[in-house]
Amino acid sequence: MPFIPHTEQDIRDMLSAIGVAEIASLFDEIPASLRSNLPPSVPPQVTEMEITRLLHERARRDAQPLCFIGAGAYDHHIPAAVWELTTRGEFYSAYTPYQAEASQGTLQLAYEYQTMMVGLTGMDVSNASLYDGGSALAEAVLMAVRRNRRSSVRRVLMPTTVHPAYRRVTETIVRNQAIELETVGYESRAGTLNLAALERWSGEDVTALVIQQPNFFGCLEDVNSLVDWAHTQGALVIALVNPIALAVLTPPGQWGQNGADIACGEGQPLGIPLSSGGPYFGFMVCKNAHVRQMPGRIVGKTVDLEGRAGYTLTLQPREQHIRRSKATSNICTNQGLMVTAATLYMSLLGAGGLARVAAACHANTQALLAAVSNIEGVRPAFIGPSFHEAVLQLDAPARSALERMAGAGILGGYDLSQDYPELGHAILVCATEKRTDEDIAAYARAMQGALRVARRA
Amino acid sequence: MLIFEHSREGRRAYAQAPRQLAGLADIPESYRRRSPALLPEVSELQVVRHYTRLSQKNFSIDTQAYPLGSCTMKYNPRACNTLAMLPEFLARHPYAPDRFGQGVLACLWELQEILTAVTGMKGVSLAPMAGAQGELAGVAMIRAYHEARGAHERTEIIVPDAAHGTNPATAVMCGYKVREIATATDGDVDMAALKQALGPQTAGIMLTNPSTVGVFERRIEEIARLVHEAGGLLYYDGANLNAILGKARPGDMGFDVIHLNLHKTFSTPHGGGGPGAGALGAGERLHAFMPIPIVAREGEHYRWHTETERPQSIGRLSTFGGNVGVLLRAYVYTRLLGREGMYRVAEFATLNANYLMARLRAAGFQIAYPQRRASHEFIVSLKREAKEIGATAMDFAKRLLDYGFHAPTTYFPLLVAEALLIEPTETETKEELDGFVAAMCRIRDEARADLAFVKGAPYKLPVRRLDEVRAARELNLSWKPSV
Ligand SMILES: Cc1ncc(COP(=O)(O)O)c(C=O)c1O
Numbered sequence: 001m002p003f004i005p006h007t008e009q010d011i012r013d014m015l016s017a018i019g020v021a022e023i024a025s026l027f028d029e030i031p032a033s034l035r036s037n038l039p040p041s042v043p044p045q046v047t048e049m050e051i052t053r054l055l056h057e058r059a060r061r062d063a064q065p066l067c068f069i070g071a072g073a074y075d076h077h078i079p080a081a082v083w084e085l086t087t088r089g090e091f092y093s094a095y096t097p098y099q100a101e102a103s104q105g106t107l108q109l110a111y112e113y114q115t116m117m118v119g120l121t122g123m124d125v126s127n128a129s130l131y132d133g134g135s136a137l138a139e140a141v142l143m144a145v146r147r148n149r150r151s152s153v154r155r156v157l158m159p160t161t162v163h164p165a166y167r168r169v170t171e172t173i174v175r176n177q178a179i180e181l182e183t184v185g186y187e188s189r190a191g192t193l194n195l196a197a198l199e200r201w202s203g204e205d206v207t208a209l210v211i212q213q214p215n216f217f218g219c220l221e222d223v224n225s226l227v228d229w230a231h232t233q234g235a236l237v238i239a240l241v242n243p244i245a246l247a248v249l250t251p252p253g254q255w256g257q258n259g260a261d262i263a264c265g266e267g268q269p270l271g272i273p274l275s276s277g278g279p280y281f282g283f284m285v286c287k288n289a290h291v292r293q294m295p296g297r298i299v300g301k302t303v304d305l306e307g308r309a310g311y312t313l314t315l316q317p318r319e320q321h322i323r324r325s326k327a328t329s330n331i332c333t334n335q336g337l338m339v340t341a342a343t344l345y346m347s348l349l350g351a352g353g354l355a356r357v358a359a360a361c362h363a364n365t366q367a368l369l370a371a372v373s374n375i376e377g378v379r380p381a382f383i384g385p386s387f388h389e390a391v392l393q394l395d396a397p398a399r400s401a402l403e404r405m406a407g408a409g410i411l412g413g414y415d416l417s418q419d420y421p422e423l424g425h426a427i428l429v430c431a432t433e434k435r436t437d438e439d440i441a442a443y444a445r446a447m448q449g450a451l452r453v454a455r456r457a
Numbered sequence: 458m459l460i461f462e463h464s465r466e467g468r469r470a471y472a473q474a475p476r477q478l479a480g481l482a483d484i485p486e487s488y489r490r491r492s493p494a495l496l497p498e499v500s501e502l503q504v505v506r507h508y509t510r511l512s513q514k515n516f517s518i519d520t521q522a523y524p525l526g527s528c529t530m531k532y533n534p535r536a537c538n539t540l541a542m543l544p545e546f547l548a549r550h551p552y553a554p555d556r557f558g559q560g561v562l563a564c565l566w567e568l569q570e571i572l573t574a575v576t577g578m579k580g581v582s583l584a585p586m587a588g589a590q591g592e593l594a595g596v597a598m599i600r601a602y603h604e605a606r607g608a609h610e611r612t613e614i615i616v617p618d619a620a621h622g623t624n625p626a627t628a629v630m631c632g633y634k635v636r637e638i639a640t641a642t643d644g645d646v647d648m649a650a651l652k653q654a655l656g657p658q659t660a661g662i663m664l665t666n667p668s669t670v671g672v673f674e675r676r677i678e679e680i681a682r683l684v685h686e687a688g689g690l691l692y693y694d695g696a697n698l699n700a701i702l703g704k705a706r707p708g709d710m711g712f713d714v715i716h717l718n719l720h721k722t723f724s725t726p727h728g729g730g731g732p733g734a735g736a737l738g739a740g741e742r743l744h745a746f747m748p749i750p751i752v753a754r755e756g757e758h759y760r761w762h763t764e765t766e767r768p769q770s771i772g773r774l775s776t777f778g779g780n781v782g783v784l785l786r787a788y789v790y791t792r793l794l795g796r797e798g799m800y801r802v803a804e805f806a807t808l809n810a811n812y813l814m815a816r817l818r819a820a821g822f823q824i825a826y827p828q829r830r831a832s833h834e835f836i837v838s839l840k841r842e843a844k845e846i847g848a849t850a851m852d853f854a855k856r857l858l859d860y861g862f863h864a865p866t867t868y869f870p871l872l873v874a875e876a877l878l879i880e881p882t883e884t885e886t887k888e889e890l891d892g893f894v895a896a897m898c899r900i901r902d903e904a905r906a907d908l909a910f911v912k913g914a915p916y917k918l919p920v921r922r923l924d925e926v927r928a929a930r931e932l933n934l935s936w937k938p939s940v
Contacts, residue, residue: 002798003532004805005886014812014887017819026807027704029673029830034705038796041574042703043567045795048536055789058560059543069552072776079473081505083542089519090512093533095863096730098525100925101918102858105515106729109508112460115935119495125934128730131586134776142630165776172748172772173593176600176632220488248481248490266776273542276561277551277777278586279732291932297730301936302928305913310920314928320589320626321869325635330626333587333720337728347460347504351493353474363479385484406554414552433475 002045065406066439068368070389070430071216071414072133072163073277074269076244076357077434078341079348082271086341096297096333100312101304106336107311110299113343120246120346121239121263122253123285127296129334133266134169136282137162137210137240139295139329140264141174141181143286144208144236146328147261147293151207151234154179159193161186161215162240164419188422191219191382191391193226206233211260212240213249217428218365218389219382220249227256239263243270243283244361245387247354253287262286271345272338281335281342292318295329360433361388364440368431371444377451381426391416394425396454402427404450410443412450460507461936464497472501495938514919515729516863522889524813526834526866526878527621527669529697529721531806534790537724541785551777555760561781562759566752568736568788575799576695576715577708578738582747584779588696591716591735592627592663597771598714598739598746599661599690600631605769611660611688617646619670619870624663624694633660640872644672644826646680659689666693666710667700667832669870670825671810671878681711690714690742698722699806699882700833703799713740722802723787734783745769750778805883806833809890813881816894821901825873834880836873837865843875848904848911850875853897855922856914860896 006014011023020026027035046054067075086092090105097103097110110128117126130136145154158167158181171181182201185194192215209230213221223239230237239252239260252260268280286294292315300314320327349357369390372378377395394401398415405412413427420426431440481489499507516523523530549558569581585591596614603611613636614628625635638650646664662684666674674680684691693707693715699722707715719725720733727733739747749770750761761778764770794802810831817837818824825836843849854864854877866878881890904911915921 001801001805002793003534003884004801005884006805006808010887011808014808018808018811018815020811023804023808026804026811026830029675030701030705031675031678033678034709036577036704036706036709038703038799039574040796042571042796042799043792045798046792048793051536051789051792052540054792055540055543055560055564058563059545060560062545062549062558062560064545064548064550064553064557067548067550067553069550071552073551075548075550077473079470079501081501085505085508085512087538087542088509088512090515090517091729092538092726093518093530094515094729095523095525095528095530095727098866099516099854099858099864100923101855101915101920102516102521102863103514103729104919105511105513108459108514109511109729111935115459115461116494116496118935131590131732131780132775132777135586135590135774163776165773168773169776172597172774173630175772176597177630178632220484224487246490247494248484249488250490251494254491273547273782274550275547276549276553276558276781277779278775279780279782280776281732291934298934300928301933302924302931304921304923306921308920310923312923312925312928314925314932314934316929320622322622323626324622325625325629327622327626327629330589330593330623330630331587332589332623333718333727333731333733335586335728335732336730337726338732340729344504344508347497347499347507348470348473348501349496350469350498351496352469352478352498353471354496355493356474356476356478359479359481360475362481362484366483385488387484387488403554406557411550411553411557 065409065411067411068429068431068443069411069414071428072266073274075274075432075434076269078271078273081348082341082344085344086337091337091340097313104311107299109340109343111301111311113339114299116346117283117285120243121285122251123263124288125291126285127294127298129336129339130282130284130296130331131335132278132280132282134166135173136264136284137166138170138173140238140262140284141170143262143293143295144238145179147290148207148236151205153205153207155182155207157182157184157201157206157209159184161193161217162210162212163216190384191217192221206235208236208238210238210240214245214387217382217391218386220385220387223255227260231258236261241265243267244354244358247351247358261290267338267342270342272341279335279338281338293328296331296334357433364431364435365390368429368440368443371440372447375444375448381423389428389430392427392429393423394451396425396451398425398427400454401450404453405446408446410446412447459936460497460499463499463503463507466498468498468500470501521861521863522885523863524865524879524881525863526880527697529699529880529882531724531882532884533724533726534793537786537789540789541782546785559759562752564788565784566754566759568784569752571791572736572738576738577706578715579740579744581736581738582751583736583784584748584750584774585716585735585737586775586780587731587733588716588718588735589623589627590774591737592623593630594737594748594771594774595692595714595716596627596631598743601746601771602743603660610657613658614660615654615662619668619872620663620665621669621694644670644829645674645676651680655683655687659687661690661692663692663694671832671834671836672826672829673832677710696721697833700803702803704803708740714743719783719787724790725783725786732780732783734780734787746771748774802883809881809883809885810834813879813890817897820894820898834878837877837879838873839875839877842901846904847908850877852911853900856900856911857896858915859917862893862896
């Protein structure tokens with residue numbers, strides 16, 4: 001029997017200890033009208049050898065083209081040690097560390113992770129993870145609304161330069177709490193938040209402003225002015241950031257006069273495989289003053305009976321298992337194993353290595369822009385500083401151009417025409433540190449070919 | 458020692474990063490970081506050694522029996538991990554066209570089909586990333602349903618007092634008022650309390666069956682009828698389906714929407730706190746509102762259905778498509794079990810729980826609902842031990858660690874005093890269960906002889922009992938270098 005250790009003798013002994021004749025008797029409290037069998041659509045059991053063959057076949061069908069898509073998930077190199085260690089049974093098969101004494105591995109690691117995130121973001125405290133970047137932004141919005149008591153409305157400014165999927169997730173999660181998500185547009189030349197559109201909110205009651213840096217287009221927002229503007233309004237600032245970019249960009253804790261209040265984002269770039277979109281992890285950090293409104297697990301340092309240092313979950317009265325309907329969030333299981341991978345990744349790279357990764361991504365994306373710059377019908381959509389990603393405008397429908405490039409073995413970018421029709425035939429491109437000069441040359445060739453065909457069509 | 462304390466300036470794991478630091482000249486100074494982030498500077502060997510040693514400070518299923526009630530700590534088959542981590546699966550960008558993901562989408566589609574069959578619902582969405590997110594989706598769907606029919610006066614969700622904390626927290630996140638109802642002395646829902654709570658303000662009820670006290674809710678059909686007659690809908694918290702897998706289906710019980718924790722019943726790892734997956738199933742009434750994306754099969758082709766195909770969906774819960782890697786592990790597990798294996802999961806999870814309950818009762822421990830069968834789990838109340846000897850559930854829990862058993866869930870559900878919620882799962886041997894009984898008896902003897910000794914436990918772990926009050930009072934949430 002797969003994974004069940006019982007011998008015939010065990011079964012007899014156990015039934016007799018219980019005092020029933022057969023296993024079926026143990027189900028006698030289920031009303032007869034509800035007892036059922038599984039329908040034939042549940043397939044019969046296969047062996048490990050058979051399922052291995054099947055999954056290898058399916059994996060082979062999923063051989064991946066060269067990836068130049070970013071848009072929130074990035075194809076970075078993951079050091080071999082990261083997943084070798086992450087999948088050790090002691091990390092992999094442990095539960096949430098409720099019994100602290102029996103979970104010092106997971107707990108100390110989480111404390112180290114929190115320290116690393118504080119270091120990277122320049123904020124004061126970190127939680128031990130949320131589900132992913134999109135849901136972390138939703139939680140940040142809820143947190144800001146709970147926290148900003150000076151604001152008597154529930155109004156959050158959500159620029160359209162924030163990742164469209166993040167905006168949708170936030171909408172789904174906060175919809176039933178009477179929160180207004182107000183959009184703010186972008187300047188068509190710079191690709192950054194439109195300050196004139198923001199001015200319309202000057203003097204109004206605003207609960208929080210969300211700023212993504214680099215923004216969804218890869219453009220750099222003027223975060224200093226934005227933060228100071230928001231704080232003058234009495235609004236809290238939610239920074240949405242890419243952790244790799246923070247190795248070289250100003251961390252949200254240092255934006256403007258007083259820094260952002262809450263920062264969050266997608267942890268995937270830190271050693272998590274692309275894996276069709278998950279599991280990843282969301283991170284969240286904040287200023288000390290807001291910690292009691294933070295959702296999720298938080299690990300703290302303490303001492304044991306003998307005065308030795310140890311680690312434990314703390315501030316649990318924020319959480320659903322203690323506060324039930326008054327909790328800061330319903331989150332329980334989060335993405336612990338992904339945090340294990342991220343902690344290993346950050347340890348292996350250090351600040352210097354992370355800066356090299358970030359700079360290499362940026363340099364490669366710039367090289368990509370240069371390589372396509374003299375292709376007829378391709379031009380960068382925005383002027384001004386950008387990082388790591390960029391928008392290209394094409395003179396033919398993005399969808400068919402990308403489709404043709406995919407045929408040539410290249411994922412040429414993310415099609416923006418659905419979410420940003422005003423940009424015309426536009427795509428978002430990204431070349432991580434894994435892309436070589438040859439890859440970039442191949443990209444340019446594929447793009448040229450695709451556009452030639454598309455124009456003819 | 459922390460990884461930061463191994464750090465020395467200038468030490469690097471050079472193999473891990475690009476050869477050189479590329480120039481950033483085109484990025485204006487004002488956008489650039491002024492000083493490097495505080496991260497450790499260590500060698501690769503130091504990293505490997507440090508985290509290997511840390512891992513050894515954990516209890517885990519792979520190293521200890523872990524009878525943590527409500528958490529279903531069964532063996533996580535290695536094949537599930539190996540196959541989910543095939544390089545092509547890991548390399549796929551979430552925005553890669555569907556045609557480069559036909560293998561993974563086929564697995565997800567089949568998983569949807571299998572879970573639909575197992576639960577008796579009309580359809581399944583794999584979007585939620587954990588149980589609590591499944592709950593959020595389900596209750597949001599209930600709300601969307603009522604709103605679509607203009608039933609704005611339905612403002613309350615009924616939740617039993619024994620419910621998991623995520624239930625009431627979820628109802629509030631969806632803008633509902635929580636109405637708690639009592640549990641009867643036999644462990645089932647108190648029908649009088651239910652009838653009293655139901656009314657035109659009722660949006661729905663959240664129930665767990667088998668319930669969090671470890672018994673099957675025998676009047677579930679009547680409950681479903683009453684709630685539906687009152688115009689409400691039924692949410693099934695299927696975090697733990699282990700005891701009824703293949704034996705009874707939530708769809709047949711009358712539930713409108715359910716979630717399953719694939720990281721429990723379907724054996725994906727807990728990873729020290731996730732990731733999980735909270736697959737959601739919906740019946741006729743709520744099917745159209747399920748969260749996106751959902752895999753569809755069109756002829757021989759699989760693709761994601763999103764806003765366009767599912768306009769009534771409550772929307773997206775994650776940036777991309779949920780915890781796909783976890784779903785792949787669950788898929789492999791369902792295939793390794795097959796239909797026969799699923800029956801056996803329920804049978805042996807129930808056999809182990811009832812055996813352990815019988816043995817503990819025979820050893821003189823008080824069972825919270827002694828007249829009932831155990832489902833996949835049951836509760837021992839240590840009220841008598843606490844009163845007569847002074848040894849609480851927490852003391853037993855901590856001393857069990859010394860005997861090499863992870864502690865059961867303590868003090869949950871709240872309505873049973875000094876509760877240990879015990880869930881052995883089907884993958885533990887009889888010897889292991891006998892060892893647990895022996896340890897419980899030894900601890901009781903030890904407490905009778907020397908209470909202070911038991912209160913000092915654990916002794917054999919990396920740390921002794923930790924001061925949680927101090928952790929909360931003198932917050933230390935990250936390491937700071939001493940200057
Ligand atoms: C009965 C019950 N409901 C809900 C949950 C929440 O699931 P998750 O932790 O995956 O959010 C759990 C587990 O923690 C549970 O045991």
